[in-house]
Amino acid sequence: MRLSKFAPRHAANAGERKTTSAMIASIAPDGVPTRNAPFGHTLARLAHQRPGIVGLTADLAKYTDLHVFAQEHPDRFYQMGMAEQVLMSAAAGLAREGFTPFATTYAVFASRRAYDFICMAIAEEKLNVKIVCALPGLTTGYGPSHQATEDIAIFRGMPNLTIIDPCDALDIEQATEAIADYNGPVYMRLLRGKVPVVLDEYDYTFQIGKARLLREGEDVLFISSGLMTMRALEAAKALEADRIGCAVLHVPTIKPLDTETILAAARRPGRLMIVTENHTIIGGLGEGVAALLMREGVGPVFRQIALPDEFLDAGALPTLHDRYGISTSELVRRVRTWSEK
Amino acid sequence: MAERITDLEMPRAGSNVSLAERAYRIRRHAVRMGQVQGQGYVGQALGVADVLAVAYFHALRYRPEDTLWEGRDRFLLSIGHYAIALYAALIEAGVLPEEELETYGSDESRMPMSGMAPYTPGMEITGGSLGHGLGIAVGMCMGLTRKRSDSFVYNLLSDGELGEGSTWEAAMSAAHHKLDNLIAIVDFNNQQADGPSTAMLSSEPVTDKFEAFGWHAQRVDGNDIEAVRKAFDLARGLKEPRPRVIVCDTRMAKGVPFLETRDITHFIRVEPHEWALALEALEKGRPR
Numbered sequence: 359m360r361l362s363k364f365a366p367r368h369a370a371n372a373g374e375r376k377t378t379s380a381m382i383a384s385i386a387p388d389g390v391p392t393r394n395a396p397f398g399h400t401l402a403r404l405a406h407q408r409p410g411i412v413g414l415t416a417d418l419a420k421y422t423d424l425h426v427f428a429q430e431h432p433d434r435f436y437q438m439g440m441a442e443q444v445l446m447s448a449a450a451g452l453a454r455e456g457f458t459p460f461a462t463t464y465a466v467f468a469s470r471r472a473y474d475f476i477c478m479a480i481a482e483e484k485l486n487v488k489i490v491c492a493l494p495g496l497t498t499g500y501g502p503s504h505q506a507t508e509d510i511a512i513f514r515g516m517p518n519l520t521i522i523d524p525c526d527a528l529d530i531e532q533a534t535e536a537i538a539d540y541n542g543p544v545y546m547r548l549l550r551g552k553v554p555v556v557l558d559e560y561d562y563t564f565q566i567g568k569a570r571l572l573r574e575g576e577d578v579l580f581i582s583s584g585l586m587t588m589r590a591l592e593a594a595k596a597l598e599a600d601r602i603g604c605a606v607l608h609v610p611t612i613k614p615l616d617t618e619t620i621l622a623a624a625r626r627p628g629r630l631m632i633v634t635e636n637h638t639i640i641g642g643l644g645e646g647v648a649a650l651l652m653r654e655g656v657g658p659v660f661r662q663i664a665l666p667d668e669f670l671d672a673g674a675l676p677t678l679h680d681r682y683g684i685s686t687s688e689l690v691r692r693v694r695t696w697s698e699k
Numbered sequence: 700m701a702e703r704i705t706d707l708e709m710p711r712a713g714s715n716v717s718l719a720e721r722a723y724r725i726r727r728h729a730v731r732m733g734q735v736q737g738q739g740y741v742g743q744a745l746g747v748a749d750v751l752a753v754a755y756f757h758a759l760r761y762r763p764e765d766t767l768w769e770g771r772d773r774f775l776l777s778i779g780h781y782a783i784a785l786y787a788a789l790i791e792a793g794v795l796p797e798e799e800l801e802t803y804g805s806d807e808s809r810m811p812m813s814g815m816a817p818y819t820p821g822m823e824i825t826g827g828s829l830g831h832g833l834g835i836a837v838g839m840c841m842g843l844t845r846k847r848s849d850s851f852v853y854n855l856l857s858d859g860e861l862g863e864g865s866t867w868e869a870a871m872s873a874a875h876h877k878l879d880n881l882i883a884i885v886d887f888n889n890q891q892a893d894g895p896s897t898a899m900l901s902s903e904p905v906t907d908k909f910e911a912f913g914w915h916a917q918r919v920d921g922n923d924i925e926a927v928r929k930a931f932d933l934a935r936g937l938k939e940p941r942p943r944v945i946v947c948d949t950r951m952a953k954g955v956p957f958l959e960t961r962d963i964t965h966f967i968r969v970e971p972h973e974w975a976l977a978l979e980a981l982e983k984g985r986p987r
Contacts, residue, residue, distance in 0.1 A: 412845075436841065436876075443865035444834040444872045451838020454823075455846065459838075475865070478828045479835055483816055 398426025465506030495636030511641025532564035777832025782814035830863025859891030874913025921947025
């Protein structure tokens with residue numbers, strides 16, 4: 359047992375100091391166009407057309423953007439308090455009575471604390487519950503208690519559960535509508551607050567179970583989900599200067615995986631394949647793709663850019679994204695290194 | 700919608716069967732299932748039979764031929780291992796045919812050893828992982844209220860299950876949301892896998908706990924049919940905006956004296972030749 363993992367430090371000058379952002383901060387870098395609370399606004403709008411939609415949260419309406427829905431449909435909103443087990447069980451009960459519950463909390467609490475309740479009360483009977491969770495992967499500097507670095511690994515083993523990891527505000531809006539239309543249990547990772555808009559530059563629409571090639575490239579094939587698709591697109595642009603052509607295949611549905619599209623992209627010879635995700639290197643998209651390639655006998659040069667198999671540090675997100683290799687500049691650096699060999 | 704029935708028995712076509720006779724038959728069905736399988740949670744089934752007789756032949760509103768009828772009262776069995784008891788009640792209620800009890804616990808049976816919703820008509824939820832039923836009941840009660848239904852949701856829990864923290868999350872939630880259509884029934888037989896439940900993780904004083912959580916609580920002798928019937932009537936008729944619980948103290952293996960006095964455990968061992976003896980013992984105690 360160590361007293362502290364860090365040596366004592368003096369405070370930096372105020373100008374250079376990077377601080378841990380508050381939980382409500384969004385991940386948008388300066389200058390990027392954003393939309394506010396895309397999930398909350400979309401759900402509130404959908405609820406006007408679909409009377410069966412109800413919302414539940416475990417004391418995190420504000421931090422999962424569900425407060426937008428709650429304000430617009432107060433009679434259809436259930437504040438369950440800080441009780442994730444009954445949050446999921448009650449959602450199951452409402453689904454049994456014919457409603458379409460959207461249950462929100464943080465990804466850590468859904469995956470770690472409420473697993474058995476999602477598994478047995480919801481997934482086992484394919485109940486129509488949507489579990490929408492903020493702070494996926496490394497999107498907070500609060501440390502391991504709030505960083506859901508292994509949520510996908512936890513949930514991939516659960517039969518019947520569809521897993522969605524959308525990239526930007528556009529993706530979240532379309533995915534929210536798609537999962538509301540879909541009859542079955544879904545786990546969706548959520549970016550909240552001011553969420554960047556990036557996919558409007560590409561010919562893109564979200565479909566459950568479909569991967570989409572956002573750009574072509576001769577040298578590198580990024581396969582990515584969630585916010586790492588934003589990073590891969592930024593890295594691809596930066597690498598044009600090095601004459602390294604990068605394709606980006608966005609895979610917003612982690613389960614069921616769009617094996618056909620992934621294999622088609624992987625079979626194109628001569629490209630370095632890099633699977634990148636905002637998740638531990640264990641048990642997520644990367645390992646899912648690797649297993650698929652092995653099963654099908656497809657063998658591209660394969661790399662993963664993902665979070666290490668560690669409990670991560672607290673701190674400022676830009677620092678942490680650099681430290682753990684998922685910032686755009688780290689992507690660019692690693693592609694350059696790999697391309698030299 | 701049909702009137703709530705508060706007479707001794709659901710007035711089913713010409714039925715004048717007493718609740719005691721129903722309880723006897725539920726016990727007999729359960730013992731016969733145990734006989735077929737050579738094992739089973741017969742102790743629990745015999746213990747809770749009187750409670751189930753009151754539930755299915757006095758309190759619950761349901762249609763045996765249409766177990767998903769919207770107007771039914773919902774009966775949620777958290778305790779999956781009590782499935783043998785519920786199958787026995789469902790057979791007696793006409794939901795399942797009696798001859799099917801011979802399939803209990805065998806491959807492709809609609810009556811697996813642990814209760815699961817996709818297997819059995821009338822089994823509302825998948826139990827077995829304890830501490831789930833009351834939370835699901837909370838959501839169903841909310842849903843029924845949204846639909847302006849007057850159906851009740853019953854949840855049969857065990858005393859051991861009260862050790863699960865999720866049960867108390869659900870209990871707090873039910874009171875907070877003023878769920879007056881929820882009736883929890885705790886089968887308090889003071890047994891769980893490793894010994895007496897009060898010696899493992901005591902839930903006593905159990906009614907005080909529920910009351911402190913905002914519930915209306917009653918405690919009765921769960922093998923006294925008249926007391927159980929009155930408790931159900933009181934719970935259903937109450938005008939207070941809170942959930943209700945009936946703690947039923949029951950005796951494991953009730954009705955088969957040589958099993959009642961056996962060194963009682965969670966899973967009572969019954970020797971192959973004893974099943975027939977158990978049926979004989981039940982017959983001896985059959986109400987006349």
